[in-house]
Amino acid sequence: MRHLFTLNHYFITYKWHLLGGIVFVTISVLFSVIPPQYVRESFNAVEEAIRTNADHNTNSVTSETQALILRYGLIIIGAALLKGLFMFLMRQTLIVMSRHIEYDLKNEVYTHYQKLSQRFFRANSTGDLMNRISEDVSRVRMYLGPALMYGINTSILVVVVIQRMIAINPTLTFYTLLPLPILSYLIYRVSHLINRRSERVQAQLSSISTFVQETLSGIRVLKANVQETYLAERYDQEADEYFARNEHLYRINALFGPLMLLLVGLSTIIIIYLGGMEAIAGNITIGNIAEFIMYVNMLTWPVASIGWVTSIVQRAEASMERINVFLDEPPDITNPSDKPFVLEGNIRWDNVTFTYGHTNITALKDVSFSVASGKTLAIIGETGSGKSTVAALQTRLFDPTSGAIYIDGKDLLALNLDAYREQISIVPQDIFLFSDTIANNIAFGVDNAREEDIVDAAKMAGLHENIMAFPKGYQTRLGERGVTLSGGQKQRTALARALIKKPKVLILDDCLSAVDTETEERILRSLRSYTQSITTIIISHRVSSVQHADEILVLKKGQITEQGTHADLMKADGYYSDIYEKQLREEQVV
Ligand SMILES: Nc1ncnc2c1ncn2[C@@H]1O[C@H](COP(=O)(O)OP(=O)(O)OP(=O)(O)O)[C@@H](O)[C@H]1O
Ligand SMILES: [Mg+2]
Structure with missing residues (x-):
């Protein structure tokens, strides 16, 4: 992270965005744990009603139960709406901050390019210079924006949710959370592979672009030398390679979704089985099982995103290193003075x-x-x-x-x-x-x-x-x-x-x-x-x-x-x- 730390001064510049973002994330997490609790209460109310009915041998739902469930439903909807509002505000602050920093960083690189001398521009290809200001900067932005946002969100969510789960039943918590670190690790491996393969796709794409650009600007030379067929064949080869690399990428992409579903499914099965046993033993209520399932679902994506965030941070670190190599390049020609003078011409x-x-x-x-x-x-x-x-x-x-x-x-x-x-x-x-x-x-x-x-x-x-x-x-x-x-x-x-x-x-x-x-x-x-x-x-x-x-x-x-x-x-x-x-x-x- 040595290179990414060179960006820290930007966090100070945009401190209000960052602080606002953290506050909004926290509030949205607090709202997001409300619905599971009211789902639990609803389940318990229904269970209660069923038991009363059995005791009195009736088959009606009292208006009190109805009013209760309606109230819970409204609370759940209200909490979800407020959570959504604060998530919107979180994006408005954190993602907007990352766009601001991206803009500043691009300007910093561009201004620095302009100070550098001919020697530098001879030693580095134009494509390389363009890449660092576009590709590399946008990878760094992925760290400043989504990675940071999910990072903060996950940390707060994990603390709040796990704390609630333990309060209900520590053993059950332990077993249901067991598959999640495995999920996180697998997602990390898969995202890493996806990134590597999509880089290969990108590289081939730019190779095709360069090839086409060159043949089009040299079209007169090409025609004069009757090279059309030969170049069309070469284009075919390039396109085939692009196709092959894309297929390679989609094979691993297709694995991503099922992998997540599998592990979430595993957690749910554990909850239903072990939770059922605990409920029968009278240690928890049926409502707790419903609550647990919701908590685990809430944790799945954030925990999976740890793997994804890790691979984004790694990529951003490599990109920032490349950018820093250029930013640290001292200009050969510097302006020693800003004193005005009138040139005579000797x-x-x-x-x-x-x-x-x-x-x-x-x-x-x-x-x-x-x-x-x-x-x-x-x-x-x-x-x-x-x-x-x-x-x-x-x-x-x-x-x-x-x-x-x-x-x-x-x-x-x-x-x-x-x-x-x-x-x-x-x-x-x-x-x-x-x-x-x-x-x-x-x-x-x-x-x-x-x-x-x-x-x-x-x-x-x-x-x-x-x-x-x-x-x-x-x-x-x-x-x-x-x-x-x-x-x-x-x-x-x-x-x-x-x-x-x-x-x-x-x-x-x-x-x-x-x-x-x-x-x-x-x-x-x-x-x-x-x-x-x-x-x-x-x-x-x-x-x-x-x-x-x-x-x-x-x-x-x-x-x-x-x-x-x-x-x-x-x-x-x-x-x-x-x-x-x-x-x-x-x-x-x-
Ligand atoms: N940017 C550069 N980097 C490295 N070597 C260079 C560069 N520009 C010129 N040279 C070399 O310096 C020498 C002098 O080149 P220069 O361009 O000054 O010649 P010139 O007299 O202007 O020639 P012409 O009449 O063809 O324009 C040549 O040997 C050339 O290869
Ligand atoms: Mg010359």
Whole structure:
């Protein structure tokens, strides 16, 4: 229970729900032991009436007996209604409390996820992250809600009922209760098996979902490679497995009900036999036997639920452990300060080396450069040379392994990270657009964007005409149920999203690779009037898009091999002038 105890602070937060729940459970238990007593009284009254009739040799029921039984009947109904009312209130407090805690716990996990760095998200699969926030949290809720509720209910009920039974006849109590612990243990074993088997069913279900989801999103590749029949066969196999596991589960499920009936039946037989003997001996009344049967019936489900509750608690403990592993994960990147500051845009890298933690790939080695506010730096280099890593470090998705990055003369590690990120924009290489309207996708990084700002940003990104060509213009939905943008349109949407923030530092990571050279040049030209006043880092494979930069870096295997203006590098006669010639020739061919 070590992990579940980490939830105890929630019980303090919701103490009134918890206390209210305990009070309501107690009251409902007190009402639930009233009916058996009046059933006993009714039986005894009837027995009494029969005896009087036999004594006087008559065959009538006196109005007194009738009135008595009617009164008992009304009391029984009244007590049952009140018991029901308090059970309703018990659910309203305890189950509602568990829903509140579930909500809080989900938020806690989600908030923590957002603090964690790229490294964490690379190391853990999305499915795993989703599972812990949904499946695992709902298992923990089963402990906080039903398990706790039945636990409290059973403890109070057992004490009250057994105490009443012993008061009537201790020996009879002992024998009738004998089968119940066995029942409890068997239910525990069976629930354990049911849980294990339903987990296997769940696992197969998610395997089918993943399979279907993958084949549907890759439907174009699938059809192009004529894989329909093969995949249909694989689907059949998956479905057969699902069927088999379900059958396995229902076999054990079918055992559950009969098992309970069997053991309850056993208790009833014991009561009737032993109770009958005691009644004949005059130690108890006939009414006591009826009362006993009702008590045993009242105890059956709660006692059986001990086994069920135990297996829920075990599962919840395992789930909470999984959740805690993530919650205890310290964020790599933390915000050291909340002091506001205004970014000027002077950047200086001082001997920065960076190694990706989980792969040990050293992507950057001793990289130093500086860009003054308002200048443009371009980075060019072959694939895998570390260009995107520069962008990642500049936006503090990762921190340098050694060396430092200075912003306006201050170490980036000491700056208010939120304020810093609000004033910079990056257009990443792998663009992500939401299933939402184009307008909302562009306005993503700013609160309450005005419509003209959205249009301005789209114009600057060379996207406005394209958007206006859609029937719904800026309200066109993107994504699964909407329009699919072309690669170049996606890139320009991401560019517009970066520009609407009016950043002081703009980083473009190969963000126009999918548009033709001419369009790219047109966009960069129209951007230039804006980028003149801000610091810009352009990452590209194309010489055409970097040649106007104030300074160009050539990266090779994580190291700077050439550095200077276009003219400098052309004179140097190295990698840069090489690819310049090559790309010039290609363009002429086109
Ligand atoms: N998240 C990551 N985790 C581990 N290794 C990475 C990660 N991202 C990049 N790398 C590795 O770091 C090196 C540099 O990658 P990077 O993405 O910076 O190259 P790039 O110059 O942007 O390449 P491209 O031109 O293809 O975009 C590569 O060897 C790559 O395999
Ligand atoms: Mg890259």
